[in-house]
């Protein structure tokens with residue numbers, strides 16, 4: 001198995017992409033720590049599914065907008081499974097507003113959930129990795145919008161752009177400790193964050209038309225790449241981004 005005995009923390013792990021990462025990593029032998037702030041029943045059900053399949057998982061109720069919660073989350077992972085190998089900074093939100101419409105409150109919330117959490121989560125994990133003395137890996141679920149403009153979703157784009165530089169600069173700083181940072185940049189994925197689009201047939205058709213592969217990704221298609229990146233097969237990767245977008249960010253208008 002690709003992740004036998006590794007301990008992986010997934011923030012926002014009880015829904016969407018995070019849930020599929022937990023299931024896919026558990027199926028490859030990893031010990032799973034599911035961070036969540038909402039829907040404890042979804043966490044319980046996920047733990048049950050993982051354990052029924054012979055895996056190991058615990059839930060941690062931690063608000064990742066708090067640096068102290070993030071440090072406590074890492075400690076709970078170590079208490080549960082003895083060490084930490086991979087942190088997946090997955091939790092994220094959108095606040096679909098333009099630069100001119102965005103409020104201070106909306107901006108602060110998006111930046112705290114997406115960017116601040118990834119920054120201080122990486123810090124907490126890196127301190128643990130350095131103390132363990134054996135390197136470690138941070139995977140950030142960013143977005144094609146770490147680089148690709150999306151008018152009407154400005155705070156989100158800015159937060160994901162910050163995650164891009166977190167991987168670039170942080171990876172360079174931490175490389176000498178054997179600590180790596182890799183971003184995963186999905187395009188459109190069929191999860192609750194996109195319900196407004198996927199539940200509207202006209203919007204969904206427009207989206208399908210914009211994607212060279214003709215459809216959004218299923219969340220497990222992101223999770224399978226996460227498993228590969230978390231395995232020993234991707235051990236030389238750091239300070240970079242892997243894009244999984246069905247070609248949407250290379251799309252052109254065929255006029």
Ligand SMILES: NC(=O)c1ccc[n+]([C@@H]2O[C@H](COP(=O)([O-])OP(=O)(O)OC[C@H]3O[C@@H](n4cnc5c(N)ncnc54)[C@H](O)[C@@H]3O)[C@@H](O)[C@H]2O)c1
Nearest residue numbers: 012015016017037063064090091092143186188189191193
């Ligand atoms: N779905 C897409 O099209 C898409 C595309 C690109 C990137 N992404 C990114 O993928 C990640 C996962 O999103 P998803 O699509 O699975 O949506 P989702 O809404 O299912 O997952 C987001 C998770 O983050 C959690 N969360 C929010 N605030 C939190 C907090 N303060 N503390 C802890 N957890 C918190 C939510 O409870 C939820 O479980 C996000 O970072 C998102 O930006 C999604």
